[in-house]
Amino acid sequence: xxxxxxxxxxxxxxxxxxxxxxxxxxxxxxxxxxxxxxxxxxxxxxxxxxxxxxxxxxxxxxxxxxxxxxxxxxxxxxxxxxxxxxxxxxxxxxxxxxxxxxxxxxxxxxxxxxxxxxxxxxxxxxxxxxxxxxxxxxxxxxxxxxxxxxxxxxxxxxxxxxxxxxxxxxxxxxxxxxxxxxxxxxxxxxxxxxxxxxxxxxxxx
Numbered sequence: 001x002x003x004x005x006x007x008x009x010x011x012x013x014x015x016x017x018x019x020x021x022x023x024x025x026x027x028x029x030x031x032x033x034x035x036x037x038x039x040x041x042x043x044x045x046x047x048x049x050x051x052x053x054x055x056x057x058x059x060x061x062x063x064x065x066x067x068x069x070x071x072x073x074x075x076x077x078x079x080x081x082x083x084x085x086x087x088x089x090x091x092x093x094x095x096x097x098x099x100x101x102x103x104x105x106x107x108x109x110x111x112x113x114x115x116x117x118x119x120x121x122x123x124x125x126x127x128x129x130x131x132x133x134x135x136x137x138x139x140x141x142x143x144x145x146x147x148x149x150x151x152x153x154x155x156x157x158x159x160x161x162x163x164x165x166x167x168x169x170x171x172x173x174x175x176x177x178x179x180x181x182x183x184x185x186x187x188x189x190x191x192x193x194x195x196x197x198x199x200x201x202x203x204x205x
Contacts (some may be wrong), residue, residue, distance in 0.1 A: 003096075026047060027131075028115070029048075030068045030116070032050060033046055033047060038119075042065050087106065136164065142158075143167065165199070
């Protein structure tokens with residue numbers, strides 16, 4: 001079963017498999033319509049039609065389209081975390097540089113391929129380009145908890161601060177890269193890799 005958003009983003013958390021699958025279809029439809037029409041033209045009715053569910057099913061989980069976008073962002077974070085963990089488990093212990101490349105590569109792949117990701121990624125950016133500090137902190141905390149075991153380090157305050165700075169830096173430069181080219185300007189991405197390696201080496205070497 002696909003991961004579902006944390007219960008706090010929903011009016012009612014799915015209990016049965018059928019309900020979880022219906023929620024997944026609603027979020028899939030929301031993501032597709034965000035890419036096709038943008039947030040302003042998104043509606044709960046259009047999402048229900050695309051998902052093939054009654055409009056009441058949408059309102060069972062969400063009070064409005066903003067809550068849907070928030071839940072989509074949370075699901076993106078769950079999927080990203082799962083993908084990073086799976087890749088790291090498959091590659092084995094190759095050090096923090098390998099882990100950093102895995103994290104950045106998975107983020108770039110989702111940026112290029114995941115429906116709706118350009119508008120919400122891990123934290124709702126509606127209106128477009130507007131976001132608070134919390135999404136990046138959630139990502140940094142998730143990566144700290146995930147990578148601390150891989151790196152053999154305690155997830156202490158220094159490590160959390162280090163990953164938060166790395167995530168904030170990556171967020172800004174990835175957005176710049178995708179403003180410069182539809183699939184991300186490789187020169188900017190290359191500079192980002194070098195910056196992250198130089199910064200993280202101060203703490204992780």
